Amino acid sequence: MLHQSLLLLLLPLLLVALSHAEVVHYQNCVDSVDVCTVDQVRVDPCPQAAQRAACHVRRRRPSKMSFDFTPKFDADTLEASLVWVKSETELLPLITMDREACKATSCPVKSGQQQTYEINLPIEAKFPLSPYTIRWALQDPVSGKRCCFNLDIKVVR
Numbered sequence: 001m002l003h004q005s006l007l008l009l010l011l012p013l014l015l016v017a018l019s020h021a022e023v024v025h026y027q028n029c030v031d032s033v034d035v036c037t038v039d040q041v042r043v044d045p046c047p048q049a050a051q052r053a054a055c056h057v058r059r060r061r062p063s064k065m066s067f068d069f070t071p072k073f074d075a076d077t078l079e080a081s082l083v084w085v086k087s088e089t090e091l092l093p094l095i096t097m098d099r100e101a102c103k104a105t106s107c108p109v110k111s112g113q114q115q116t117y118e119i120n121l122p123i124e125a126k127f128p129l130s131p132y133t134i135r136w137a138l139q140d141p142v143s144g145k146r147c148c149f150n151l152d153i154k155v156v157r
Helices: 002-020 047-051
Strands: 036-044 055-058 063-071 079-087 090-093 115-121 131-139 146-156
Touching: 036 146, 047 055, 055 063, 063 131, 063 146
Parallel strands: 055 146
Antiparallel strands: 036 063, 063 115, 079 090, 079 131, 131 146
16 A cells, blocks of 8 residues: 555656656767667757757757667776767867766766766857757777767757
């Protein structure tokens, strides 16, 4: 009886927590498909996710972004990168992002063990209002193997 009461109490809290971060559409990077599985990507807020549209992120407000990944490699540490994919040959990095991925996920990384990477991403006032394809990667600095995906966003007021 106590177990059912506890379940009834916690279920609404769990549903509220799950409803805040929207699961979004993304594309895996071709070079990381064999070395890492990106299981799910979430952006909070992103009401556009229901229509598989680009998430609208507001300038001067951080967006909470997270993803679950399962590496097929071991690594003592990971380096994070976030770039704007202007074209397949031109990538522009987000310089203000902390590159130490182990601050946002556990390290060392073990092959076959799912992990979550989560950060609050600052969207600065200087970002032009425009749609972007961004590429997010967590890379082993020793082997060069990485977990990587592309995501569409739109910077709005």
